[in-house]
Amino acid sequence: MDDYGYTIRPLTDGDLPEWLRLRQLLWDQASVAEHEDEMADVIEHPETQQVFVAEDTSHRLVGFLEAGIRSWAEDCISDQIGYIEGWYVEPGHRRHGIGRSLATAAEQWASAVGCYEMASDTEIGNEEGIEAHRGLGYEETSRLVHLRKSLQ
Template identity: 35%
Template sequence: MTIEEISKDNVSDLAQLVLFLWPECNYKEEFQNGLKILNSPTETAFIAKNHGIYLGFIQLSLRYEFVEGTTTKPVLYMEGIYVDPSHRKEGIAKRLVEMAESWGKKRGCSEMASDTEITNKLSIDFHQSVGFDEVNRLVTFRKDL
């Protein structure tokens, strides 16, 4: 297995993988987002590949604004992570997180943060398995005016 950083050669593959994590999105929008990430100094993505097949990705950003539970800036933020269900429990996500950590450290980060839905037990368990500590639970509200 290899892990590639986002490039013009794999941005379309990243867009396809993103749709598995966020199916409410559309390919064209995610392809454009990939191009934006490709040209951003504060964002990146890494893609896991095995025998020519893309199996997962991690999408990252550097956040300079307040991030719940952190005390430093910038904070490496895991915007999303996905591994094909048939390849989970093979260490792919862990390797993606390790690549992310290395990328963040090179950019001056000493903390990494992430979030998930309060009901997403699979994601919560994953975060804890790769060393994240839970810092808050939150229910947000909105109201039409």
């Protein structure tokens, strides 16, 4: 538990409804069926995909980060790259270090499975997302915005 009372941990089966709720907030254009298909794919591949969640003191999920392992990412030099596939913290819980803690958990996982780099992307107009990445040490490499961070 951090100083604000949030716990960062891997996703469990009991988190699926809350994870779906948070995914719908991040990717509101996708249908419930599309989310459920993607969620099933993530769960079925724990060797290459992980989800970390942020839980508040009332055991409610307030954020998540989906991470994957890719063989290629824009402007990266290795062939096994940790990748932030999706990252969301509810607006009322931002600026408490939750996003940073979620990213750190994903980076530690990626490093533990042999990755030397971490990468991500975001929409060009998502200035809040770009600044969040930069605040964690990611550097912009090109537009469509791709970000990279060395894990060494």
